[in-house]
Amino acid sequence: MIDSIDALRAARAALIGRVGLVPTMGALHAGHLALVNAARGDSDAVIVTIFINPTQFAANEDLSKYPRDLPHDLDLLRAAGVDLVFTPTPDVMYPADFQTWLDVTEVSQGLEGARRPGHFKGVATIVAKLFNLTQPHVAYFGQKDAQQVAVIKRMVRDLNFPLAIAVIPTQRESDGLAMSSRNVYLSPEQRAGAGVIRRALDAAAEAYARGERAPFALRQAMLNILAAEPLAEPDYVSAAAAARLHELDAPTDEPILLSLAVKFGSTRLLDNMLLPAALNTRDGLTRVLGG
Amino acid sequence: MIDSIDALRAARAALIGRVGLVPTMGALHAGHLALVNAARGDSDAVIVTIFINPTQFAANEDLSKYPRDLPHDLDLLRAAGVDLVFTPTPDVMYPADFQTWLDVTEVSQGLEGARRPGHFKGVATIVAKLFNLTQPHVAYFGQKDAQQVAVIKRMVRDLNFPLAIAVIPTQRESDGLAMSSRNVYLSPEQRAGAGVIRRALDAAAEAYARGERAPFALRQAMLNILAAEPLAEPDYVSAAAAARLHELDAPTDEPILLSLAVKFGSTRLLDNMLLPAALNTRDGLTRVLGG
Numbered sequence: 303m304i305d306s307i308d309a310l311r312a313a314r315a316a317l318i319g320r321v322g323l324v325p326t327m328g329a330l331h332a333g334h335l336a337l338v339n340a341a342r343g344d345s346d347a348v349i350v351t352i353f354i355n356p357t358q359f360a361a362n363e364d365l366s367k368y369p370r371d372l373p374h375d376l377d378l379l380r381a382a383g384v385d386l387v388f389t390p391t392p393d394v395m396y397p398a399d400f401q402t403w404l405d406v407t408e409v410s411q412g413l414e415g416a417r418r419p420g421h422f423k424g425v426a427t428i429v430a431k432l433f434n435l436t437q438p439h440v441a442y443f444g445q446k447d448a449q450q451v452a453v454i455k456r457m458v459r460d461l462n463f464p465l466a467i468a469v470i471p472t473q474r475e476s477d478g479l480a481m482s483s484r485n486v487y488l489s490p491e492q493r494a495g496a497g498v499i500r501r502a503l504d505a506a507a508e509a510y511a512r513g514e515r516a517p518f519a520l521r522q523a524m525l526n527i528l529a530a531e532p533l534a535e536p537d538y539v540s541a542a543a544a545a546r547l548h549e550l551d552a553p554t555d556e557p558i559l560l561s562l563a564v565k566f567g568s569t570r571l572l573d574n575m576l577l578p579a580a581l582n583t584r585d586g587l588t589r590v591l592g593g
Numbered sequence: 594m595i596d597s598i599d600a601l602r603a604a605r606a607a608l609i610g611r612v613g614l615v616p617t618m619g620a621l622h623a624g625h626l627a628l629v630n631a632a633r634g635d636s637d638a639v640i641v642t643i644f645i646n647p648t649q650f651a652a653n654e655d656l657s658k659y660p661r662d663l664p665h666d667l668d669l670l671r672a673a674g675v676d677l678v679f680t681p682t683p684d685v686m687y688p689a690d691f692q693t694w695l696d697v698t699e700v701s702q703g704l705e706g707a708r709r710p711g712h713f714k715g716v717a718t719i720v721a722k723l724f725n726l727t728q729p730h731v732a733y734f735g736q737k738d739a740q741q742v743a744v745i746k747r748m749v750r751d752l753n754f755p756l757a758i759a760v761i762p763t764q765r766e767s768d769g770l771a772m773s774s775r776n777v778y779l780s781p782e783q784r785a786g787a788g789v790i791r792r793a794l795d796a797a798a799e800a801y802a803r804g805e806r807a808p809f810a811l812r813q814a815m816l817n818i819l820a821a822e823p824l825a826e827p828d829y830v831s832a833a834a835a836a837r838l839h840e841l842d843a844p845t846d847e848p849i850l851l852s853l854a855v856k857f858g859s860t861r862l863l864d865n866m867l868l869p870a871a872l873n874t875r876d877g878l879t880r881v882l883g884g
Contacts, residue, residue, distance in 0.1 A: 307753065399837075399884070401699045402717070402751035408692040426693070427752075434753040460693035461718075462598065462725040546690075593690070 303376060303387045310388050310435055317385065319346025323438035325429060328352040329369040329483035330378050333473040337442040338382045340470050340584065347385040349436045356392055358424030369483050388436070395431060403427050406460070409452040409547045409592060413540055413561060414572070422453045429454055430461070438465050445472045445587050446480050448559055448574045452547055452592025469587035472573070474500065480573045491533060492566035498531040499564055502539070503575045506560050510577045515553035517541040520577075524562055537563040537570060544576055545593035557581055557590045594667060594678045601679050601726055608676065610637025614729035616720060619643040620660040620774035621669050624764040628733040629673045631761050631875065638676040640727045647683055649715030660774050679727070686722060694718050697751070700743040700838045700883060704831055704852060705863070713744045720745055721752070729756055736763045736878050737771050739850055739865045743838055743883025760878035763864070765791065771864045782824060783857035789822040790855055793830070794866045797851050801868045806844035808832040811868075815853055828854035828861060835867055836884030848872055848881045 304310050314321070322341030326334050330352075341348040352375055359365035372389065379387055403423055410422035433441065443451050455467050473481045478500030479493075488496060502524040509523045524539040542549050544557035561574035576582050581590050595601050605612070613632030617625050621643075632639045643666055650656035663680065670678055694714055701713035724732065734742050746758050764772045769791030770784075779787060793815040800814045815830040833840050835848035852865035867873050872881050 311755070399699070399747075400751050402695060402697045402748045404693060404695055404752075406693045408690070431751075431753050434755055437755060456690075457693045460691050460722075461695075462722045464602070464725055464728060 303389055305389050305391065305394065307390070307394060307435065310386075313386050314349070314436055317347040317349075320439045321345055321436065322348045323432065323436045323441040324348065324350045325432050325441065325443075326350060326352055327354045327368065327483065328375050329371060329486075330375045331473075331481045331483065333444050333446065333481040335378065335382055336473050337444060337470050338379070338384060340468060341440070341442050342383055344440055344468070348383070349386045349388065349438065350379050350384050351388040351390075351432055351436070353388075353390055353395060353428070353432075355395070355424055355428040357396065357427060358421050360418055360420060363418070364484075369486055388432075395428065404430050404457060404461075406453045406456050409449065409456050412542065412547055412549060413449050413538070414563070415449065417537065417563070422450070425450055426453055426457050430457065430463075433458075433463055433465060440466045440468050442468050442470055444470055445574065445582070445591070446482065446572060448561055448591055449547060451587070455592040467588065468584065469591055470584055471582055471587060478504075480571070482571065484569055484571065487569040488566055492569065495531045495533040496564075496566055496571060498528055498534050499562065499571060499573045502527040502562060503560055503573060506541070507575060507577060507579050510558075511579070515555070517550035517553070517558075520558070520560060524560065528562075528564060533566050535565040537565055544581075544590050547592070559591065594680055596680050596682065596685065598681070598685060598726065601677075604677050605640070605727055608638040608640075611730045612636055612727065613639045614723065614727045614732040615639065615641045616723050616732065616734075617641060617643055618645045618659065618774065619666050620662060620777075621666045622764070622772045622774065624735050624737065624772040626669065626673055627764050628735060628761050629670065629675060631759060632731070632733050633674055635731055635759070639674070640677045640679065640729065641670055641675050642679040642681075642723050642727070644679075644681055644686060644719070644723075646686070646715055646719040648687065648718060649712050651709055651711060654709070655775075660777055679723075686719065695721050695748060695752075697744045697747050700740065700747050703833065703838055703840060704740050704829070705854070706740065708828065708854070713741070716741055717744055717748050721748065721754075724749075724754055724756060731757045731759050733759050733761055735761055736865065736873070736882070737773065737863060739852060739882055740838060742878070746883040758879065759875065760882055761875055762873055762878060769795075771862070773862065775860060775862065778860040779857055783860065786822045786824040787855075787857055787862060789819055789825050790853065790862060790864045793818040793853065794851055794864060797832070798866060798868060798870050801849075802870070806846070808841035808844070808849075811849070811851060815851065819853075819855060824857050826856040828856055835872075835881050838883070850882065 322345035404426040477497035506523040520541040539562040544559040558577040613636035695717035768788035797814040811832040835850040849868040
C-alpha cells in the first residue's frame with residue numbers, strides 16, 4: 303500500500319512485465335473483484351488505485367457520505383493477489399495551484415453527463431493522472447459505468463495513451479441488481495424493489511429479440527416495467543447508439559446501448575445493456591462501447 | 594522519417610536508453626538546433642516532431658502561410674544526428690470524431706493566451722499527444738515561447754506525465770533579434786528595425802540591475818526604447834511573476850519575466866527575458882519559468 307507519488311513511481315519501476323490497472327473509489331465489491339481477476343489473468347502485475355475523486359462529484363452530490371472501508375478493501379485486494387495498491391489523499395492528487403483539466407466534449411454530453419455537470423471532466427482528468435502514474439499496459443473498467451467507458455476510450459484514442467482499455471461485464475446480485483458501492487444506501491424495502499431495473503432492461507431486450515427496432519418502443523418497454531414498482535422514480539431511460547452515445551430517434555441495425563438511471567428515495571442507481579444482447583461480454587463491450 | 598502512428602510506436606519501442614523529444618512546427622533554425630543539441634547531449638536517442646498544429650492557430654492567424662520547408666528541415670536534422678523524425682499529417686493527429694482537449698486554466702490566461710483565444714488549449718493538447726506517442730524521458734522547449742513553457746510545465750506536473758521538461762535559452766541573430774520561423778515574413782526595413790526588441794529588454798534589465806523594482810518602470814523602460822523605432826507597433830509589454838505569469842503591480846524580489854509582443858506590419862514578434870538576468874540559462878529557465 304502506497305500513498306505518495308514518489309513511492310508509487312519507484313514501486314512501478316520495479317514491476318516487471320505487463321501491468322494491469324484497476325482504478326476504483328474503494329468500497330469494493332464483486333464487480334471490482336471481477337476487474338481485478340481479469341487483470342490478474344492478463345498481466346504479470348496488477349495495480350489497484352483507491353481514490354474517491356472529489357472533482358467528479360458536484361456540490362450537491364454524495365462525496366462526503368460516499369462509502370469508505372479501506373481495511374476491508376485491503377483485505378479483499380490482498381486475497382485477490384494484487385501487487386500494489388495506491389491510496390493517495392486528495393492533496394496528493396490535487397495540490398494547490400492544480401489547473402489542468404481534460405474534457406471529452408461529445409460522448410460526455412448526454413446521459414450522466416447531462417445530469418452531472420463536470421462529472422466526466424473530473425473522471426477524465428483523474429484517469430489521465432492515474433494512467434501517467436501507473437503506466438499500465440491494460441486498464442480495466444466496468445460495464446456498469448458505460449458512459450465512463452466511452453469517455454475514457456475516446457480520451458485514450460484521441461490523446462494516444464500507450465495502453466488498451468478492457469471492459470468487464472456488470473456483476474449482479476441474485477435478483478439481477480447491478481453491484482454498486484451505492485447499493486448500501488438502500489433501505490430493505492428499496493433494495494427489494496431495485497430488482498425492477500434489470501427486469502426493465504430484460505423487457506426491452508426481449509422486445510429487441512422479437513424484432514422491435516423503434517427506439518421509442520425500447521424505451522417504453524423499460525418504462526412500463528418500472529411503472530409497476532412504486533418505489534422506483536425513473537430519472538431517464540435511454541436507447542442510444544453504442545458508439546457515440548447519441549439518443550436514437552430512428553430504428554438502427556447498429557449496436558444500441560440501453561441505459562437508465564432510477565432513484566429509490568435519495569439513492570440513484572444506474573444500469574445498462576448492449577443490444578444485441580450477445581455483445582454483453584468482455585470482447586463485445588470492449589469493442590463496441592464508445593466506438 | 595515516419596508519418597504514421599503505428600510506425601512511430603514501433604520505432605519508439607526499438608529505441609534503447611534515454612530518449613529526448615524536440616517538438617517543432619518545422620521551418621527549423623538555430624533555435625531548434627540548440628534544442629536538438631541539448632537533447633543529443635543528454636540522451637541516447639533524439640526524436641524530433643515536425644507538425645504545424647492547426648488547433649493552436651485561430652481563424653485569423655497565419656496557419657496557411659506558416660513557413661514550410663520539409664526537405665531542408667530533414668537535411669538539418671540528419672546533420673544534427675537525430676534518430677527519428679515524426680512528420681504526421683493533420684488527419685493522423687486529429688481524426689474524425691476527435692473530441693478530447695486539455696486546458697491549463699491559469700498560466701494560460703494572460704499575455705499570449707489573452708490575445709490568442711484557444712491557442713494554449715491547442716498547444717497543451719498536441720503536446721500531450723506527442724508525449725504519449727514518443728514517451729520521452731526529457732522534452733525540450735525554447736525560452737522564446739515562455740508562456741508555452743509555463744503551460745507545459747504545469748500540465749506535466751498536474752497530470753503526472755512521467756518525464757522532465759528542459760528549457761533552452763533563446764538563440765539570437767547578431768543584432769539580438771530572437772530567432773523565429775516568422776522572421777522570414779519581415780521586409781528588409783522591418784528586419785533592420787526589429788533589433789529594437791532586444792534593446793528594449795536590455796534597457797529594462799539595466800534598470801533592474803541599477804535597483805529598479807517597480808514593474809511599471811520596467812515596462813516603461815521597454816516602451817521608451819520601442820518608441821524610437823517607427824516601424825515597431827507594441828502589442829504589449831509585460832513584467833510578470835515568472836512562476837505564475839500574473840502581471841505585477843507592485844515591486845517584488847521574486848524572479849520576473851519581462852516579455853513583449855511587437856508588430857512590424859502584419860508580423861508579430863515575441864521576446865522575453867528573466868530577471869535577475871543571470872537566470873537566463875538552461876538551469877535557471879528550467880527551474881524558474883512557470884514555477
